Amino acid sequence: MSDIILETRGLTKRYGGVHALEDANFTLQAGEHIAVVGDNGAGKSTFVRQITGVEQRTAGKVWFDGNEVDFAGPIEAREHGIETVFQNLALADDLDVPSNLFLGRELIRFNLGPFSILDRKAMRERTQDALTRTAVKIPNLSNTIRHMSGGQRQCVAIARAASFASKLIIMDEPTAALGVQETAQVENIIRGLKDRGIPLILISHNLRQVFDLVDRIVVFRRGRIVASLRRDETDGNDVVAYITGVKGAEAGAYA
Numbered sequence: 001m002s003d004i005i006l007e008t009r010g011l012t013k014r015y016g017g018v019h020a021l022e023d024a025n026f027t028l029q030a031g032e033h034i035a036v037v038g039d040n041g042a043g044k045s046t047f048v049r050q051i052t053g054v055e056q057r058t059a060g061k062v063w064f065d066g067n068e069v070d071f072a073g074p075i076e077a078r079e080h081g082i083e084t085v086f087q088n089l090a091l092a093d094d095l096d097v098p099s100n101l102f103l104g105r106e107l108i109r110f111n112l113g114p115f116s117i118l119d120r121k122a123m124r125e126r127t128q129d130a131l132t133r134t135a136v137k138i139p140n141l142s143n144t145i146r147h148m149s150g151g152q153r154q155c156v157a158i159a160r161a162a163s164f165a166s167k168l169i170i171m172d173e174p175t176a177a178l179g180v181q182e183t184a185q186v187e188n189i190i191r192g193l194k195d196r197g198i199p200l201i202l203i204s205h206n207l208r209q210v211f212d213l214v215d216r217i218v219v220f221r222r223g224r225i226v227a228s229l230r231r232d233e234t235d236g237n238d239v240v241a242y243i244t245g246v247k248g249a250e251a252g253a254y255a
Contacts, residue, residue: 004063005030005168005199006051011060013046020046022223024060028168033190033200035210038220039243044203045087047220048170052077052084065167075104081167085157085174093146097138098127100145101160130163134189151182162189169193170201175209187213207236219243 006028013021021043028034036044050057053071062069064080071077074084091100099106102123109119124141131138136155138148145153154174161169171190175183190213193200204210210217211231219227219242226248229239241247 003030004028005065007063008051009061011047011050011062012058013050013055014058019223021050024225026218026225028199028201031197031199032216033194033202033214035214035217036201036203036220037205037210037217037239037243042220043223044220045172048084048172048201048203052082052170082170083161083165084170085161085172087172091145091153091157094144096144097141097156098123100156101127101130101163130159134159134162134192135185151178154178155182155185158186158189162193165193165198168199172203173205175206207239211236219248221245221248
């Protein structure tokens with residue numbers, strides 16, 4: 001049990017009569033990188049939202065780092081060591097790069113309650129270090145997020161998660177809107193997380209990327225987990241067969 005960083009049993013989410021997620025059993029080992037794949041509406045993002053507390057689950061249990069958890073929201077999940085890059089990025093458009101990197105965990109120079117003074121110099125230096133470690137190139141850290149390209153915005157969000165991730169990082173379609181060069185940059189960040197031993201859940205439609213980066217592939221279909229496949233024991237045709245329902249018609253419990 002000590003090697004399992006995340007486990008869900010019977011994880012279920014219903015919106016009225018819609019079963020968005022049904023009886024999801026899932027485990028993630030320490031240091032393991034898993035891809036979560038499936039068609040649109042298969043339950044992938046719903047699954048992540050239940051784990052991180054963005055939504056409250058209808059049923060089921062979640063264990064993280066050896067303890068049963070029920071996060072009230074993503075901030076509590078983050079405090080426990082889970083960093084998430086959501087599709088909407090959760091960046092503040094009118095703030096610069098260091099302010100976004102340290103959003104919600106600002107460094108304080110003088111703690112004077114509501115009149116506290118931020119240590120902007122330290123945040124800027126640590127931001128530059130974080131971007132250097134993740135090979136993210138932002139020409140001017142003082143630019144607001146609003147004035148950056150989609151690729152730069154995505155890389156800031158990913159660099160933030162990669163810098164602060166202590167126990168688990170989750171990425172929801174991190175390269176969906178990126179060009180070839182920016183996609184390669186993000187994939188190098190993911191490889192760096194693997195080298196650091198930080199476990200990862202990657203939601204992606206890009207099967208080339210999936211087979212390049214992860215240890216295991218978990219397939220969702222119609223709100224259920226229908227397959228858990230070792231990357232080196234399967235291929236793209238097999239994964240697509242599960243996604244489309246050609247294989248795995250009887251959804252089971254996979255770990």
